[in-house]
Amino acid sequence: MTDDAYLFLVDDPEPPLGAPVTAVGDLACLETPAVRAWLDAHGVTAASPGVRLLPPEETGAIPAAAEKLPVPLSDEELNQLRHALTPPGALARVEEELLAYRDCAGERDALLARATAAGVPQHRIVELTGEDARTVATAAAQGQHPTSASGPRQR
Structure with missing residues (x-):
């Protein structure tokens, strides 16, 4: 397990794994050169449905072949991510x-x-x-x- 959350790419967002970045809200890491370069290298934006995010405790669920990037999140951002992953019911x-x-x-x-x-x-x-x-x-x-x-x- 890592202390970082992970951005990763999925070919098919069904069944859903992780949270879409847009569901989590504004993340400071999205403005970093590393994340912008990673998104550009894969020809996607943070709003692309295949760009997903998982908290540190769930990164083991990311498929081994998936393109992924560790990203540090603040405590508030981690809470937002976990909230986005919680089923509404x-x-x-x-x-x-x-x-x-x-x-x-x-x-x-x-x-x-x-x-x-x-x-x-x-x-x-x-x-x-x-x-x-x-x-x-x-x-x-x-x-x-x-x-x-x-x-x-x-x-």
Whole structure:
């Protein structure tokens, strides 16, 4: 495995291997003399459908006979490339999971305080939630204060 991503040429972009360069966005490496010379030598542009890009961890999938060129990408460019390679359905599912996590995590402290107030021992809350014991203890202590947003207000 290498630390560089690779530009490579495919004769037939079906089935798709790698990402089309245009799907990744503006890449600084495309302006380098080495990449421009490589593209010119093969008679293609970065927008050609046969010009593809793979991140370092996937370069082993490039066919041995393919023309290829290692290119350094910034962390942001690598993230863009990996995003371009993610199937749209999979990306949507992960984003839904992240939203569900946000909704659940936003109520975490209130739930921990309610569990403690209901009499669930703190060690059992730790076992069930996987939360750190200090987190559970802190949430339980905050839930005992009358000014806590998670507990009922005293008059």
